[in-house]
Amino acid sequence: MSETVKSGIHELIQDLDADLVRFDIDKRGHISVELKGQDAEFAINFLTNEYGTSVPLENVKEGDILRGSLVDVGKVGYGLYADIGVVSKVRVDALIPLHRIRNQFQSNRPLRALAQSLMLVENLPVEVSIIDIDRNIHKIEAEFAQSTLDRIKEWSQDNHERLLVFGANQNMIEDALKKSSHLDDIYKIHELGKFEFALVCKRSTRASGIIAAIGPKLRGVPMHIFIPKEIGENFDGPP
Structure with a gap:
């Protein structure tokens, strides 16, 4: 994904007097850049609007709604x-405790079962509401924001299967669909994040068939299948 991001940045600033002199991306996809040129400051602001920016822990407040993505799913x-x-002396992830997840989805099932049923997977873009902050021990507690609950509910009640593709841009996805002759099998492509997309299949199309066709053309790109029928069989859904 590194080259994809770097290429995207070059495209965004190509008409500006700004040169990319340093580019770094960590294993979570966090970007660090240095630009030089007359338009460097404008370019930085432009890139911030496109990709977002880190937030100091001291600026985070209870009740804030922040965008992010799930990480280390299944490890605890x-x-x-x-x-x-969010950053402080160390990077600070927000914990969404199991009891809050159970309350929000009205279920007492184990975390693994909930995550599997609702496709709460690694790198899934989400919005969270900040519930509690302990700056002394660099701890944030949160719950899913209503926007994320609404999205899961909408997907669960819809009769379109979805293929979640994380780590590719839309051009790469569309190119893979065209080369595999499956572009017409997709009802629409929903952008979840800068490099995270939900491909909404037509009612007659199975997401498993799409992943089998485009997977070899997007090697190394994580994909997940969301099937509403299976969600309904295993879970009642959020309130």
Whole structure:
């Protein structure tokens, strides 16, 4: 994904007097850049609007709604962590405790079962509401924001299967669909994040068939299948 992001940045600033002199991206996809040129400051602001920016812990308040993505899914049983770009002396992920997840989805099922049923997977873009902050121990507690609950409910009640593709841009996805002759099988492509998309299949199309066709053309790109019928069979859905 590194070259995809770097290429995208070059495209965004190509008409500006700004040169990309340093580009770094960590394993979570956090970008660090240095620009030089007369338009460097404008370019930085432009890129910030496109990609977002980190937030100092001292600026985070209870009640804030912050965008992020799920990380380290399945590594602990007491909740889910969301990388919301908060930094202090160390990076601070927001913990969504299991009891809050159970309350929001009205279920007492184990975390693993909830995550599997609702496709709460690694790198899934989410919005969270900040519930509690302890700056002394660099800890943030949160719950899913209503926008994320609404999205899961909408997907669960819809009769379109979805293919979640994380780590590619829309041009790459459309190119893979065209080369595999499956572009017409997709009803629409929903952007979840800068490099995270939900491909909404037509009612007659199975997401499993799409992943089999485009997977080899997007090697190394994580994909997940969201099937409303299976969600309904295993879970009642959010309130």
